[in-house]
Amino acid sequence: MKELDQKDMAENERQELQDRYIRFDWAIKRLLRQKANFGVLNGFLTVMLREEVNILEILESESNQESADDKFNRVDIKARNSKGEIIIVEIQNTREVHYLERILYGVAKAITEHISLGEGYQNVKKVYSISILYFDLGVGTDYIYHGQNHFTGVHTGDRLRINTRDRDAVITRLPAEIFPEYILIRVNEFDKVATTPLDEWITYLKDGTIRPDTTVPGLREAREKLKYYSMSSSERHAYDEHLNAIMIQNDVLDTAKWEGRLEGLAEGEAKGKAEGLVEGKADALRQTAAKMKRMGMPTADIATCTGLSAEEIEKL
Structure with missing residues (x-):
């Protein structure tokens, strides 16, 4: 058996x-x-x-x-x-x-x-x-x-x-x-x-x-x-090399796409952090300017201290 x-x-x-x-x-x-x-x-x-x-x-x-x-x-x-x-x-x-x-x-x-x-x-x-x-x-x-x-x-x-x-x-x-x-x-x-x-x-x-x-x-x-x-050994070898070339090229393309996504994510994260820092700083300056305005300080002095324009200060 x-x-x-x-x-x-x-x-x-x-x-x-x-x-x-x-x-x-x-x-x-x-x-x-x-x-x-x-x-x-x-x-x-x-x-x-x-x-x-x-x-x-x-x-x-x-x-x-x-x-x-x-x-x-x-x-x-x-x-x-x-x-x-x-x-x-x-x-x-x-x-x-x-x-x-x-x-x-x-x-x-x-x-x-x-x-x-x-x-x-x-x-x-x-x-x-x-x-x-x-x-x-x-x-x-x-x-x-x-x-x-x-x-x-x-x-x-x-x-x-x-x-x-x-x-x-x-x-x-x-x-x-x-x-x-x-x-x-x-x-x-x-x-x-x-x-x-x-x-x-x-x-x-x-x-x-x-x-x-x-x-x-x-x-x-x-x-x-x-x-x-049914192919000869040389034909089989050429065919196997053809398949290998396709696999390598597809792998290269997949790797490039994967690296591109990672790079894009990293750039996006860095950009997001940088934009967040800039926006946070601008918000802090606006809050400071608003306090100075409530204290009665002249607009020109507030502009000098904060870097904000007179128009921005007037809107606060």
Whole structure:
């Protein structure tokens, strides 16, 4: 019996080792650019965009090529789907103050990169921007936010629509088919039990776990493609260094925020004491001046003794 227990424990340990999965940011950077692994990315985008997505190719540009310094807090993948639309996926591990401006710039750059000089504006590509954020962005109660450009009446509040006649005659695409869509995934805000395909994906993004019986698009492929122990020893070493770099940077930022709070408290306390001393001294001078005034001393003499102005003394 004891021998069976030991075998079960060994099997469980072996299974745990096999079921360790690579973080999605590293997978995007190193593995999901390979066509053989597009199934993982297709599944992720299908769940996020709520329609079937098939990636035709991974696109390269200045924004998603690996640079010499290889910044680990910025991971981009840019792809073209079967409709010819552009999809940008970006993971941000650390806080960036002007992040919204950056994703706007990224979308604008993608649009201009994929229309040739002289082409008609009807060839502008729709862009989806998906941001996976491991820091607090704004204030909100949800962990996924979705936005797009809409035209709303200033006085009536109604949304501008294109009617059939106008569309047939002038406009070939609706605004929703043209303007970019932005999806912000606030990973740290997710704290629920996974009950939907979307929840299962967010669980994987947050802590790297995938259910053994998952049927969610992309995660099934991830269980086979993104196993930690399927990598070579050199790849595992590079991956471990990547995780260590993220931990160090987050620790540095947390320490800086903690020290900043302490410094702010100390400065506030010192300032409070100094202001208290100044106010106490001024109050004592006013009380002294009031006594001197009651004794009938001239205002000029009181001003000389206390440093208060004649106007202040007159008000006492």
